[in-house]
Amino acid sequence: MPTSNYAQVMPANNYDPRWFIWTIVFLVVTGISLVSYIVLSDNGTNDVPDFTPARSINHKTTSQK
Numbered sequence: 001m002p003t004s005n006y007a008q009v010m011p012a013n014n015y016d017p018r019w020f021i022w023t024i025v026f027l028v029v030t031g032i033s034l035v036s037y038i039v040l041s042d043n044g045t046n047d048v049p050d051f052t053p054a055r056s057i058n059h060k061t062t063s064q065k
Helices: 020-042
Strands: none
Touching: none
């Protein structure tokens, strides 16, 4: 039976977790940067404007007929 080359791809004793640590660092720094940009660039003019009607609407009740 021929031997497989899968065992030679990455031996378990040479596992290096640095890629996982750098991924976490990248995600944390990206998240902090995005939140900081949103907070610092908000000038408050993007809020929903106050709506005041031009005239008030008077509903007639049944006793005003």
